[in-house]
Amino acid sequence: MNHPQSALRHLWAAVQLLQSNQFNQLGRSVESFLALRNTIMKLDFLAQSIVPYSQSSLIHISNQGNLHCGWAGMNTKESTGRSVFADRDALVQLISEYNFIDKVIWGPWYSTTSRPSLNILMQFQSELQQWSIDSTATFGNCSERILSDPFAGLEGQPASSFPIPPEPLHFNSTEAAINVALFNNYMACTMSMLACSTGLSRYESDVFRPVYQNLRIAAGLYPDNATLVTSAVPREAFDVSLSLLLYLGFRRCYSTSWQNWTICKLRQCGRQGLLDGHAFANALENLGNLQLRANIRSAATKSAPEPHGLLGSLQSRIIPLLLPRGEDGRLSAFYLQPEGGHFAGQHDIALQVIAKAIWEQDDVGCMINVKFDFYDCPGKSDTNHFARHDLQSASSTPPYIIDPVDEHFPCRHSVELGWHSFFT
Numbered sequence: 001m002n003h004p005q006s007a008l009r010h011l012w013a014a015v016q017l018l019q020s021n022q023f024n025q026l027g028r029s030v031e032s033f034l035a036l037r038n039t040i041m042k043l044d045f046l047a048q049s050i051v052p053y054s055q056s057s058l059i060h061i062s063n064q065g066n067l068h069c070g071w072a073g074m075n076t077k078e079s080t081g082r083s084v085f086a087d088r089d090a091l092v093q094l095i096s097e098y099n100f101i102d103k104v105i106w107g108p109w110y111s112t113t114s115r116p117s118l119n120i121l122m123q124f125q126s127e128l129q130q131w132s133i134d135s136t137a138t139f140g141n142c143s144e145r146i147l148s149d150p151f152a153g154l155e156g157q158p159a160s161s162f163p164i165p166p167e168p169l170h171f172n173s174t175e176a177a178i179n180v181a182l183f184n185n186y187m188a189c190t191m192s193m194l195a196c197s198t199g200l201s202r203y204e205s206d207v208f209r210p211v212y213q214n215l216r217i218a219a220g221l222y223p224d225n226a227t228l229v230t231s232a233v234p235r236e237a238f239d240v241s242l243s244l245l246l247y248l249g250f251r252r253c254y255s256t257s258w259q260n261w262t263i264c265k266l267r268q269c270g271r272q273g274l275l276d277g278h279a280f281a282n283a284l285e286n287l288g289n290l291q292l293r294a295n296i297r298s299a300a301t302k303s304a305p306e307p308h309g310l311l312g313s314l315q316s317r318i319i320p321l322l323l324p325r326g327e328d329g330r331l332s333a334f335y336l337q338p339e340g341g342h343f344a345g346q347h348d349i350a351l352q353v354i355a356k357a358i359w360e361q362d363d364v365g366c367m368i369n370v371k372f373d374f375y376d377c378p379g380k381s382d383t384n385h386f387a388r389h390d391l392q393s394a395s396s397t398p399p400y401i402i403d404p405v406d407e408h409f410p411c412r413h414s415v416e417l418g419w420h421s422f423f424t
Contacts, residue, residue, distance in 0.1 A: 004050065004274045004324050005423055011043050012057060012420040019061045038089045042239055045092045046274060047419040048099060049244060052321055053106050053411075056096045057418035084176045087135040091182060092240075094131060098124050103416075104186070107193055109321060109336065111350040118197050125190045132183055141176035144169065159208035159254040164261050168223065169216035178242060181217050184210035185245045188252050196315050196349075204314050211249045215258065218242055218265045243269040247280035250287075251317050259288065259311075267365065276325070278365025283322045283333040285367070286357045290318055290335050319351070324422075332358045 018040055044058040082090065099105045102116040104124055116124070132139065139146055171177040188210040195203035221242060246262050246269070253259045263284055269277030291311070311317060321334040336351040352375070359370040414421035 003327065005327060007274055008047050008051070008324075008419070009423055011040070011047060012423070014040055015044065015058050015061055015420070018058075041089065041096070042092055044419075045096050046240055048096065048105055049240065050274065050324055051415055051419040051422045052323065053103075053109065054415035054419035054422065055100050055103070055105075055417065057420040059096065059100045060418035082134065082137060084137045084141065084173060084179065087131075087138040088175065088179050088182075090135075091131055091179060094127055095182075095186060098127075104189070108189065108319060109351070112196055115193055115197070118194070121190050121194050121197065125187065125194075128183060128187055128190070135179065138176045138179040141172040142169065142180070143171065146180075159205070159212065162208075162212050162254070164215075164255075164257045165224070166212065166216045166219050166261075168220035169213065170220045171217075174221065177217050177221055178240060178245075181214050181242055181245045182240060184214050184217075185248055188249065192252060192314050207252050207314060208254045211252045212254070212258070214242075214245055214249050215261065215265075218246060218262075222265055222268045239273065241269065241272040241275050243272060243275050243277035243280055246277075247284065247320075247322075250284050251319055252314060253311070255311060256288075259284070263288075270365065276365070278361060279322065279325065279331050281365070282331070282359060282361065282367045283320050283357070286333065286359075286370075286372075287318055287320050287335060290355055294318070315349075318354070330358055330360055332356065 018037060041058060044056055048054050048056055095104065098116075098120075102120045102124070103110065103114075104116055104120075107115040169177075171180070188207050191203045191207045191210075195207070243266055246266055250259055250262050253262060263281045266277040266281035266284070271277065316338055319336040321336060323332050323334075325331055333356070334353050335355045335357070337354050339350045339352050354375055356373045356375070357370060359367045362368055411422050
């Protein structure tokens with residue numbers, strides 16, 4: 001999909017139409033209406049995942065502020081006899097509801113005091129685990145016995161012992177594989193934020209298991225000898241795809257070998273509906289260049305070695321923020337890093353924008369006309385001008401600090417009430 005912004009505008013129109021007709025349609029065909037509502041709910045979740053800092057427009061537009069309110073007997077969280085597709089609906093609903101109140105999707109892109117609280121993270125993780133227990137249809141599709149323990153086979157092993165390339169993890173259906181990968185992603189997300197909130201190293205160590213399991217799922221869905229034509233994964237599916245989850249997991253990889261393998265799989269994924277594996281891969285290759293630049297500068301200042309080698313602690317790593325492709329076809333990403341290199345448990349840690357990359361892609365997804373602006377060294381930036389939807393600072397002097405109060409991202413406060421505000 002070359003122009004996701006146009007597609008999301010159409011989705012916003014569908015959300016509004018759904019809301020205006022919900023009660024009229026309810027009396028005619030509950031089953032058809034529920035199917036339509038669940039489809040739009042999944043697209044609404046996808047939009048939240050690609051529009052920075054955004055929350056659900058579907059929940060926002062509801063007068064009652066709840067996805068399933070007004071639809072008696074339509075709660076997708078009911079687990080009895082649930083199918084793989086119903087498992088997905090329940091998981092998407094769970095994440096969307098937590099994101100609407102507590103920003104669980106974009107939490108890592110906020111300063112530490114603006115992220116979900118410790119209690120919320122623990123509660124969300126508990127509900128994710130309950131979802132995995134209830135989702136027997138999903139986990140029963142796996143070739144290995146992961147039903148009772150989603151991370152079976154990885155416990156007690158150091159991440160350094162996990163092989164790359166990973167052994168493929170196979171499922172009987174692609175939908176079940178994506179369900180597990182989505183669950184893994186948010187388990188890793190909560191673990192990483194818990195590590196930052198508590199300063200406990202065990203949470204950071206636990207992050208690597210769900211991340212690695214997603215690499216195994218990728219190896220199963222995208223064998224090294226598979227082609228785009230023979231791949232079992234739909235190329236035009238308007239839903240969450242593995243490419244998004246690999247992209248999000250990149251910054252939580254244990255080593256550079258994990259990251260390099262991730263980029264290769266993203267290129268193999270290619271474009272899938274609103275998601276572009278090539279764009280994700282290019283944004284992450286740029287991040288790799290920034291990591292190398294940071295390592296060189298760190299060596300020059302004789303900084304102490306990081307506990308996980310070149311990648312460093314999870315809480316000190318560079319975070320990519322890829323914006324939706326512009327109407328001009330260009331792509332852009334910002335790269336964020338904790339202010340001053342502080343670690344968990346010290347004080348509120350803001351994020352600074354250290355660089356911006358703009359590029360175009362050719363027909364096979366390779367980067368062309370790449371341009372970097374650096375903001376972590378005063379005087380090194382080529383320009384201080386940003387587009388309307390770019391991150392901005394009230395100050396003209398780098399570095400640009402992302403603060404919960406200041407509107408460095410002009411649409412940030414509005415998209416927190418729904419992703420549709422990014423385009424309106």
